Amino acid sequence: MHRIFSPIIFRNSRSFKISGAFSRQIGDGGGATNDEKLRSRVEPKEEANRLMEQIVEDLKKSGTQFVIPGRDSFARQESAQVFEKLVQNGVKSEFLHDANTKNAALFRTIVSQPAVSFEVIETLVNVGYVTFEDAVRLLALFPTDLLQHGASKITKNIEALSACGISTPRSISSAIKRCPPLLFARDPQEMQRLAHEIGGFFSRKQASHLISRCPQILLKPIEEIEEKYEYIFYQVARVTMEEWVVYKALRVKETLNEKKERKFDRVKPSKRKAYERRHKEKQELAEHIFDVSAVSN
DSSP, X not given: OOOOOOOEEOTTOOOOOOOSOHHHHSOOOOSOOHHHHHHTTSOHHHHHHHHHHHHHHHHHXXXXXXOOOOTTSHHHHHHHHHHHHHHHTTOOHHHHHHHHHHOHHHHHHHHHSHHHHHHHHHHHHHTTOXXXXXXXXXXXXXXXXXXXXXXXXXXXXXXXXXXXXXXXHHHHHHHHHHOGGGGTSSOHHHHHHHHHHHHTTSOHHHHHHHHHHOGGGGGSOHHHHHHHXXXXXXXXXXXXXXXXXXXXXXXXXXXHHHTSSSSSOOOOHHHHHHXXXXXXXXXXXXXXXXOGGGSOO
C-alpha cells in the first residue's frame, strides 16, 4: 500500500466537522467565474493536480499540514484520480476546493484511499440517485462508516430501502439525505423485517408513506416499534383483549405461511383416505338397512 501523505495537525487547528443542512455545509461553487471558464479548457488530470496543491496550501494556512508526493509519482497519480473523475463528471473545482478545505478529514480520506472512496461515491450516485456533490457531502460526514461498510454492502442497504417501500429514485435519494446512517447502520434484513412489522398495523400504501416520510424509523429497535403501535392500534380499534390476541396469532401464522413455498400444506393421499375411513365409520345407517356391507361406497 502506498503512503500518500503524512498529515501534521497543529494545536491551533480548527474542527473540521460539518454540521447543518447539506446546502449549508459545502457551497455549490457559485456561478462560473473567469478563472473557472479558463480552467474548463484545462485537462481534468492537470486540473486535479492543481486542485490538490491548492487544497494543501490552503489547509496549511488554516493550521493543518499535508505532505503529498510529487506529480510524477504513482501514489500522486492514484490519489488525484478521484478529483480527476469528479471533474470529468461535471463537479466544479470550486466545490471540491471548498469541501476539502472545510473538512480536512475528507481530503485525507480521498487521497489515502482513492479507489474505495470513488467506488463509494459512484455507488451513491448510481444506486442511491444522489448527485455527485451530495455523494461527496455524505463522504465528508461519514468517511469511516461508508468506507468500512463498502460499496457492495451500501448497495444492499439501498436495495433494502426499495423492499421497504421506498422505491422511486426520488424517494430513495430523499431518504438517504434525510437519514444517511440508513446506508450502513443496520443490517438490510432487519430493516425489511421492521418494515414488515409496520405493515401489520397499516395498509401497504400507508406503511410505505410512513416509511418514506420518516425513514429513520427503520433504525429503531423492532420491539420498541411493536410496543408503540400495538398500544396505539389497541386504543384506536377498541377491540377486546381476546380479539387482539387472536389477531396477533393470525398475523404470526400469516407470516410463517408467507415464507413457505406453498401457502397451504398439501394433504397426503394416505391421510385423505384415513380421514374418509373415519368418516364412513361415523356415518349412520338408514333405518331400512341392516347390513353394513350393503352401504354403497
